[in-house]
Amino acid sequence: MGAARYMEKDALPAWLEAVGKSRLVLAPRLQGKSTAFLPFDPSKGVSLKGLATASPKHALIPRHETLMEYQYTKTDQIPPRTGLEVRELIPDQPVLVFGARPCDARGFTVLDRVYDAGAKRDIYYCARRDKTVVATLACTEPADTCFCTRVGGGPDDATGSDIMVTELDQRYILEAVTPRGEAFLLEQQLPDASEFAAKAQACRDAVRAAMPEGESLLDAPDKVEALFNEMPFWDEIAAKCLSCGACSYLCPTCYCFNITDEPKGNKGVRVRSWDNCMSFQFTLEGSGHNPRATKSHRMRNRVGHKFCYYPTLHGGALSCVGCGRCIAHCPVSMDIRSIVSKALVYEKAPKEHTNV
Amino acid sequence: MSVLEGKELRIIGFLCNWCSYGGADTAGVGRFAQPTDLRIIKLPCTGRINPLFVVRAFLNGADGVLVSGCHPRDCHYTEGNFYARRRLEVLRALLPVMGIDPARFEYTWVSASEGQRWRTVVEKFTEQVHGLGPIPAFNSGTCLDACLSTAISSAPAHAAIGETHGLST
Amino acid sequence: MASRLEELKAAVRKALPDLDVVIAWAAGPNSLEHTPLFITSEAEIDLMTWDPRCSQNLAGYLPGLRGKKVGIVAKGCDARSITELLQEKLIDRGQLTIFGLHCQGAADPEKIRAVAGCGNEVESAEIADGKLTIVSRKGTCAIGLENGLLAKCFRCTGADAQPCDQFIGEHGAPPALTDAPETALDRLEAMGMEERFRFWEEQMSQCIRCYACRSACPLCVCQDHCAAQSREPHWVDQTDHPREKLMFQAMHALHTAGRCTECGECERACPVGLPIMTMKLALNRQIKTLFDYEAGIDPEKTPPLFQFRETEEHIKERKW
Numbered sequence: 121m122g123a124a125r126y127m128e129k130d131a132l133p134a135w136l137e138a139v140g141k142s143r144l145v146l147a148p149r150l151q152g153k154s155t156a157f158l159p160f161d162p163s164k165g166v167s168l169k170g171l172a173t174a175s176p177k178h179a180l181i182p183r184h185e186t187l188m189e190y191q192y193t194k195t196d197q198i199p200p201r202t203g204l205e206v207r208e209l210i211p212d213q214p215v216l217v218f219g220a221r222p223c224d225a226r227g228f229t230v231l232d233r234v235y236d237a238g239a240k241r242d243i244y245y246c247a248r249r250d251k252t253v254v255a256t257l258a259c260t261e262p263a264d265t266c267f268c269t270r271v272g273g274g275p276d277d278a279t280g281s282d283i284m285v286t287e288l289d290q291r292y293i294l295e296a297v298t299p300r301g302e303a304f305l306l307e308q309q310l311p312d313a314s315e316f317a318a319k320a321q322a323c324r325d326a327v328r329a330a331m332p333e334g335e336s337l338l339d340a341p342d343k344v345e346a347l348f349n350e351m352p353f354w355d356e357i358a359a360k361c362l363s364c365g366a367c368s369y370l371c372p373t374c375y376c377f378n379i380t381d382e383p384k385g386n387k388g389v390r391v392r393s394w395d396n397c398m399s400f401q402f403t404l405e406g407s408g409h410n411p412r413a414t415k416s417h418r419m420r421n422r423v424g425h426k427f428c429y430y431p432t433l434h435g436g437a438l439s440c441v442g443c444g445r446c447i448a449h450c451p452v453s454m455d456i457r458s459i460v461s462k463a464l465v466y467e468k469a470p471k472e473h474t475n476v
Numbered sequence: 477m478s479v480l481e482g483k484e485l486r487i488i489g490f491l492c493n494w495c496s497y498g499g500a501d502t503a504g505v506g507r508f509a510q511p512t513d514l515r516i517i518k519l520p521c522t523g524r525i526n527p528l529f530v531v532r533a534f535l536n537g538a539d540g541v542l543v544s545g546c547h548p549r550d551c552h553y554t555e556g557n558f559y560a561r562r563r564l565e566v567l568r569a570l571l572p573v574m575g576i577d578p579a580r581f582e583y584t585w586v587s588a589s590e591g592q593r594w595r596t597v598v599e600k601f602t603e604q605v606h607g608l609g610p611i612p613a614f615n616s617g618t619c620l621d622a623c624l625s626t627a628i629s630s631a632p633a634h635a636a637i638g639e640t641h642g643l644s645t
Numbered sequence: 646m647a648s649r650l651e652e653l654k655a656a657v658r659k660a661l662p663d664l665d666v667v668i669a670w671a672a673g674p675n676s677l678e679h680t681p682l683f684i685t686s687e688a689e690i691d692l693m694t695w696d697p698r699c700s701q702n703l704a705g706y707l708p709g710l711r712g713k714k715v716g717i718v719a720k721g722c723d724a725r726s727i728t729e730l731l732q733e734k735l736i737d738r739g740q741l742t743i744f745g746l747h748c749q750g751a752a753d754p755e756k757i758r759a760v761a762g763c764g765n766e767v768e769s770a771e772i773a774d775g776k777l778t779i780v781s782r783k784g785t786c787a788i789g790l791e792n793g794l795l796a797k798c799f800r801c802t803g804a805d806a807q808p809c810d811q812f813i814g815e816h817g818a819p820p821a822l823t824d825a826p827e828t829a830l831d832r833l834e835a836m837g838m839e840e841r842f843r844f845w846e847e848q849m850s851q852c853i854r855c856y857a858c859r860s861a862c863p864l865c866v867c868q869d870h871c872a873a874q875s876r877e878p879h880w881v882d883q884t885d886h887p888r889e890k891l892m893f894q895a896m897h898a899l900h901t902a903g904r905c906t907e908c909g910e911c912e913r914a915c916p917v918g919l920p921i922m923t924m925k926l927a928l929n930r931q932i933k934t935l936f937d938y939e940a941g942i943d944p945e946k947t948p949p950l951f952q953f954r955e956t957e958e959h960i961k962e963r964k965w
Contacts (some may be wrong), residue, residue, distance in 0.1 A: 151917055151918065152848065152917065153917065154851065155917050156851065169764075171662070171765075174853060174916075174917070179702070259653065261764075261765075261782070263765030263766060264674075264675045264676075264765060264766060265674065356683070359681075359683040359706075360680065360682075362857070362860035363868065363869075364856050364857040364861070364863055365855040365856055365857070365859040365860075367915070369855045369916075380882070380883045382882040382883065382884060391884055395883070396855075397876070400868070400869035401874055447675075449916035451701070451857050451861045452701055453678050453680035453701075455673075455674035455678070455680075457674070458674070469944045511852065528896055528899055531895045535895075536888075548955065549955065555953065558955065559953055561957065562935075562957070563950060563954070564677055565935055567899070569928055570895065570898060570899065570927065573924055573927040574841070574842070574845060574895065575841030575843070576838070582963065585962070593965065598963050600965055612843075614717075614846055614887060614888055615846065617887065627774075
């Protein structure tokens with residue numbers, strides 16, 4: 121950890137307001153019955169208890185993003201020709217995400233491997249990522265759906281964060297994790313907290329030590345791959361799934377998108393929006409063929425992606441960060457922990473020999 | 477720019493081809509003067525009307541929507557308007573719950589010979605809608621993602637388009 | 646409750662050999678919610694549970710299983726959904742074996758966590774004698790079951806599953822609940838038009854358009870081919886604007902008009918807690934006024950929007 125600063129807990133709203141003068145500040149706030157990462161509004165405060173209903177991934181991948189605007193025009197030529205004017209809209213706004221949890225921040229690194237991969241940099245994503253500072257609030261109490269420690273994370277995990285914020289008595293201790301975080305902290309008018317760094321670390325260690333035990337899911341990739349053709353397993357798992365999309369949209373690591381042109385007369389916008397692999401349309405092809413026509417195929421894809429295909433492509437890193445939102449908010453209480461646990465011990469029925 | 481810009485509201489009319497469109501034609505042939513706010517969409521029958529056409533029109537910014545068809549028992553397709561009557565009565569209960577003043581929507585029966593009646597309907601309905609004023613517009617700033625896209629890069633634009641997203645109400 | 650569960654298990658055990666699958670509930674991922682269970686073998690029968698945490702409406706799975714012999718465990722509200730599906734001929738009565746139960750109310754985990762003050766760290770929960778006892782990291786607390794039920798339970802029209810093939814346990818009246826929570830519809834009725842519009846604009850800005858409401862609805866059988874996701878016709882676009890999401894809510898409400906049995910699954914499924922039932926409640930009231938009809942009560946009746954009358958008793962033509 122680099123530079124360390126602190127503030128009294130009740131000074132947080134004023135500090136966020138001050139930062140808000142030069143950056144868009146996204147912090148969790150109560151919104152009706154849920155908690156969401158929204159632009160900080162001094163009159164509405166923040167809500168830092170527990171996990172926000174949806175992840176902060178929309179800071180980097182908005183629910184919809186206008187990639188470009190277009191307009192058809194008539195030229196002055198004779199005969200008149202139709203011209204097309206296009207304007208790209210590249211985001212250009214510094215952002216502070218305050219109050220992400222370690223699982224959320226780890227989720228950003230899952231997105232980074234796909235959208236900011238060496239020679240392949242998604243312009244829109246990187247324009248946001250390069251200007252976003254992530255200040256992660258270390259966790260103090262797990263929810264009964266949390267399982268970050270089973271997938272390589274933890275309540276104190278700094279992966280993906282620029283700044284780690286720890287609650288210590290009546291204060292927040294902010295410690296820089298990356299050069300971006302360091303540069304941001306040094307700009308702030310906050311007192312030095314080097315003397316508290318050790319205590320903050322001890323605090324985080326204690327929370328990690330108190331996490332409930334749970335079987336590691338890091339060995340899942342091979343086991344899940346072995347079940348690829350085992351449709352009875354997936355049929356049983358997916359029987360109760362409703363194919364909605366709550367899990368995908370709340371998930372900090374789901375990153376699939378759709379691109380559509382939305383015309384209005386002679387004008388329109390090209391929009392990138394969240395897509396969701398639990399939907400029938402996700403792989404529906406123009407011919408009408410659908411390689412994932414059933415819920416079983418789609419559930420296999422979801423679990424397979426998070427626990428097998430992504431780690432295989434990215435050096436073993438799972439694409440699930442254990443936040444548990446999919447479990448907490450699934451209308452039929454699907455539990456990805458139990459699905460993967462079952463996969464780890466599944467005994468295939470012995471195959472009968474046939475001559476075919 | 478239209479001569480009536482700022483004086484006209486946008487009222488959409490869904491008219492059945494046989495009776496009401498004919499009735500509107502009759503009003504035209506008779507040179508009856510009437511307000512020009514109404515923009516007509518012709519359908520074969522009011523039974524073709526999905527109540528969601530009306531909802532979509534309002535959400536897209538229509539200030540008023542009028543549906544007009546054959547009188548019950550006189551439907552060109554026998555029963556289309558019977559279904560329409562039920563559907564549109566049900567729709568009338570949905571609009572106020574959504575915050576769309578129910579007086580912005582009317583459905584009526586005008587036959588092909590009732591040019592005078594058509595003129596009366598259009599006059600009265602247009603007046604009714606003007607009494608309510610333009611329909612409230614969405615504040616696009618509510619959309620979270622708009623906040624995330626507010627600052628646009630200063631990269632050279634091929635041409636400025638004016639409205640953001642090209643979809644303002 | 647415990648003995649009723651054993652009776653239920655025995656009934657299922659007896660019927661299972663003649664059925665392709667029995668849909669019931671099993672223990673869920675945490676102590677406040679159970680989860681659907683698809684039983685195809687005798688060993689799975691022991692996983693069954695039955696208590697107020699069995700909130701999911703299992704009727705929604707039936708249209709997808711058409712053609713199979715299906716057993717289903719149903720509460721009063723679930724059976725209304727089954728009746729509506731029968732009315733619309735989306736399922737076949739002859740292929741169904743309904744195990745009917747008397748329901749004392751369905752638990753609302755969010756409400757329980759708020760009322761009991763136990764947060765998200767529930768370790769175990771028990772229900773006995775109308776009380777819900779919760780053990781969490783913060784200690785043990787008990788609340789009256791009536792304080793942790795879904796809002797729809799306050800509008801219960803029948804706690805006993807009707808129709809059914811076998812009724813397990815004693816018949817009873819709907820749970821005696823007072824102090825119905827204020828619904829969004831109540832609040833809207835006190836607002837002016839523009840205020841209502843702004844209310845929806847604000848609510849829909851919270852919506853993430855996950856379609857959980859649609860997917861959980863037992864009557865939404867179009868599912869994979871939903872009009873809201875078609876590009877031709879292009880009813881709603883892909884932008885995240887409240888306009889599109891409000892349009893979808895209007896679509897869902899109008900597509901279920903005269904069909905909705907107020908099972909409440911749409912609202913329960915919403916991950917951000919929006920008042921999804923509101924428009925449907927308003928339309929159901931209108932349907933009752935116009936046609937004296939309630940969905941899912943009589944399997945022989947045709948829904949009102951599937952038919953018409955030459956003269957409508959309650960529809961008055963406007964005078965110009």
